[in-house]
Amino acid sequence: MTLKKTVGMYESFIRSGRATRSTHYCAGCGHGIIHKLIAEAMHELGLQDRAIIIGPIGCSVFGYYYWDCANLSAAHGRAPAAGTAVNRLRRDAALALYQGDGDLGAIGFNHTFQAASRGEHMAVFFINNATYGMTGGQMAPTTLIGDRTMTTPYGRDPLTDGYPLHVCEVLNQLKAPVYIERVSVADTPRIMRARRAVRKAFEIQRDGKGYAFIEFLSPCPTTLSCDAVQAARFCIDRMEPEFPLGCLRDNSAAAVSRAPRKKSVSVDEFFKRSDSGQAPTAEVDRGFAERHIKFAGFGGQGVLSLGICVAEAARLERRFTTWFPTYGPEQRGGAAACSVIISGAQIGSPVVDSPHVLVCMNQPSYERFAATVRSGGTIIVDSTVQLDVKAPDGVNVFRMPAIDLSLKFGCPKSANTGMLAALARLGVTGLSEEHLLAALDSSFRRKPELMETNRMLFREAQIWMDKQKECSKERLKT
């Protein structure tokens, strides 16, 4: 009969395609002891099917080799952010974070602090081994005063390196955490205390009661350059005076379980509802030649809304369509561009690298994108743009005084309407003028006073284009 064996872990650990039964940890490392406690609690509470453990960057980055439950990895110190996402999506999860003192106490501390302050539903297992193990023993926020590390070769000096960070005590300033305790795995009584704490943290998750935080003083014989027994003594003799063991807070009995999540609609359902009655659904039409269009200019010139307008016309015409904006960090004035695809079949990627049609409202966007236009394609530029950069062979360049026209009409923000008129007259979108005009109207749904002006501008722009055509015909004759 087996009295005691490891539970809650995989039978064998698959690492780089090979199965082993041993951990990757150094001999005597506290990580292994803590891993077993976590696996045992998870198993004995029947939580393996609900448990999600998010691992750190550090020696324990491979926790997912061992724990037989769902495992996720997060960037250095970001387990609380990933855990917050899990919390939003899976109320039924028993969520645990496993993080070292470099991961949690240094690079990721604000994430930890904010998650604790929000009272996220997570059990946080914080492994304080007073060092950065994985990277070879640099100073951690928890390194003791006077201790030599790779980065404090003369010993940690508070004047230059600050003082050891008491993470439990800092978190204990916050209102939301339900349970905070510091334990150790240095000897048997301490391990048994740690075992009870781990169990409690998982019970809190099982019951949906909130944030539980356990700090483990954990030996790292390798960076201490000593044997396992001496490293355990270091935890007791040196670490405990700085990081006293004990429970700082336990409100778990009084804490209320969170309510089950209200049923929310699926993404498909959501769009169906918001679209119902107004959205003509796209129809498959294999005969329609797919068009890729790019609109570019300064932010504020209306290039993004021009793209939306064309996509809206495509939608009204029952084409498949995408609209994909790109802009700089500034709200207005920076470069702005968007891509629109119009298709007779479902569209995979909304990204347009080599457009059939390029609409440029300013000089830099012409210089940047002109060379990307496909042969046989069309470039429509505002007349203010100098054409010093040559368009590729076989590409038609059409200059449109859109900005001039908009100024003439007293609405400088409507230069994009002139461009829309050019698109319609040149017939390069494959969409009917009727739908392009309907889309133009609908873009002024909330400003009906502008609708008429823009229609007039649209007409005026087309008249101008027709005149151009006449003129060039005349020129050819003479």
Add this chain to the structure above:
Amino acid sequence: MADRERGLNKPRPLIDADECKSCGRCIQACPSKCLRLSEKLNRRGMRPAEYTGAGCTGCAVCFYNCPEPYAITIEKP
């Protein structure tokens, strides 16, 4: 002689020599002092912990002190 007196039904630690990293935590922790380092080397080239053969009470202290998941199990025949 009954099994009981011969100690055959007493609990004992089963140590998988090849999974042991010879850290010595179990030996130091065992309250009955019934573990020691073996004279023989394991596949890793380390001296694994071994049971002296008598004194185990089945307390599982060695199990909890051991960082390796599959180095120690506690059995009772």
